Amino acid sequence: MAIKSQLLLSLLVLALSITCNNASFVRRGKNHTQTMSTGKAYKVLITHPEVPQEGIDLLKENCELIQVQSLPTNRAELLQKIRGVDGVLWGGHEALNAEVLDAAGPQLKSISTMSAGIDYVDVPEVKKRKIPLGHTPTVLNTAVADLAVGLLIAAGRRFHEGRRKIETDNWENYHLNWMLGQDIRDSIVGFYGFGGIGQAIAKRLSGFDIDQVLYTTRRRVHKEIEQELNAKKVDFDTLLAQSDFVVIASPLTADTQGVFNTTAFNKMKETAVLVNIGRGKIVNQDDLYEALKSNKIFAAGLDVTDPEPLSAKDKLLSLDNVVVLPHIGSATKRTRAEMATIAAHNVLRGLVGEPMLSPAY
Numbered sequence: 363m364a365i366k367s368q369l370l371l372s373l374l375v376l377a378l379s380i381t382c383n384n385a386s387f388v389r390r391g392k393n394h395t396q397t398m399s400t401g402k403a404y405k406v407l408i409t410h411p412e413v414p415q416e417g418i419d420l421l422k423e424n425c426e427l428i429q430v431q432s433l434p435t436n437r438a439e440l441l442q443k444i445r446g447v448d449g450v451l452w453g454g455h456e457a458l459n460a461e462v463l464d465a466a467g468p469q470l471k472s473i474s475t476m477s478a479g480i481d482y483v484d485v486p487e488v489k490k491r492k493i494p495l496g497h498t499p500t501v502l503n504t505a506v507a508d509l510a511v512g513l514l515i516a517a518g519r520r521f522h523e524g525r526r527k528i529e530t531d532n533w534e535n536y537h538l539n540w541m542l543g544q545d546i547r548d549s550i551v552g553f554y555g556f557g558g559i560g561q562a563i564a565k566r567l568s569g570f571d572i573d574q575v576l577y578t579t580r581r582r583v584h585k586e587i588e589q590e591l592n593a594k595k596v597d598f599d600t601l602l603a604q605s606d607f608v609v610i611a612s613p614l615t616a617d618t619q620g621v622f623n624t625t626a627f628n629k630m631k632e633t634a635v636l637v638n639i640g641r642g643k644i645v646n647q648d649d650l651y652e653a654l655k656s657n658k659i660f661a662a663g664l665d666v667t668d669p670e671p672l673s674a675k676d677k678l679l680s681l682d683n684v685v686v687l688p689h690i691g692s693a694t695k696r697t698r699a700e701m702a703t704i705a706a707h708n709v710l711r712g713l714v715g716e717p718m719l720s721p722a723y
């Protein structure tokens with residue numbers, strides 16, 4: 363499934379690049395078409411200095427590009443450069459809200475983020491102004507899924523604690539029951555959120571001879587996917603009670619915020635491992651700290667935290683049984699290039715009033 367969908371996606375990207383390169387990128391005025399003094403039809407802001415060249419090359423054929431140079435993003439520079447642009451490729455995770463939309467002006471007609479999650483976007487504000495909004499799911503599924511499997515193994519098999527044992531001269535493998543971890547073989551893996559990323563993780567885990575996949579989502583996934591992944595939809599309490607590994611692969615919304623709290627941890631197995639590659643705020647981090655410290659659950663592997671960046675002094679980092687990464691799920695060169703490519707196509711399509719490749723709403 364994953365290979366097929368990657369292939370399809372590559373074909374789609376190729377097809378789109380042909381369409382977009384041939385499209386007539388003339389500015390659509392009320393009665394006339396016009397181009398700018400630069401000869402380019404549209405002005406597009408790229409809000410990050412490190413957006414991969416693949417995306418920039420696509421845009422620059424038909425658009426005059428302006429780019430934010432500061433890093434971390436200087437809000438004043440962003441607000442000044444966004445004035446009067448037709449499109450925006452939103453490269454970072456800064457708040458995209460009424461302030462920036464007001465600064466841009468009413469001519470703004472196309473925005474795409476370079477991320478799957480859009481919790482930093484005030485979507486109702488964008489919608490209210492009828493501006494098409496794109497994002498970049500799918501292309502990062504494999505990179506995030508690979509990392510999630512890594513976290514699941516690292517937390518379940520105590521990688522971080524093991525490293526600490528060495529660093530503190532406490533290597534005690536003369537004990538037969540030293541550093542024993544959790545088996546993935548024959549385990550039940552529960553997914554909170556089971557879209558493309560969750561399914562890509564389950565697909566990878568099928569190679570580890572797991573017993574069963576459970577998932578909690580609002581809507582049931584297709585029967586064929588359930589069959590292929592040996593997956594069964596269950597309610598949240600069942601997911602918590604039965605899973606040996608619980609993987610959070612859901613977006614952050616008003617409904618998902620803080621759902622993993624003490625009440626939830628108390629319903630999990632004491633041997634359970636929690637993995638979060640969704641968003642930090644889905645977990646109440648103080649409650650997670652208590653659950654890990656008191657061994658209410660076995661371990662956690664987190665690529666996302668609350669806040670980000672997490673302070674080096676955060677109490678979570680004092681624990682042996684948590685593996686924490688600095689939100690690097692999609693951080694591979696190829697994935698970043700593909701994200702920039704999809705985001706650029708989204709922007710170009712929005713500019714000419716065509717449906718975006720991956721619309722956010």
Ligand SMILES: O=C(O)C(=O)CO
Nearest residue numbers: 477478479690691692
């Ligand atoms: O694109 C996103 O939303 C991510 O968090 C990638 O890890």
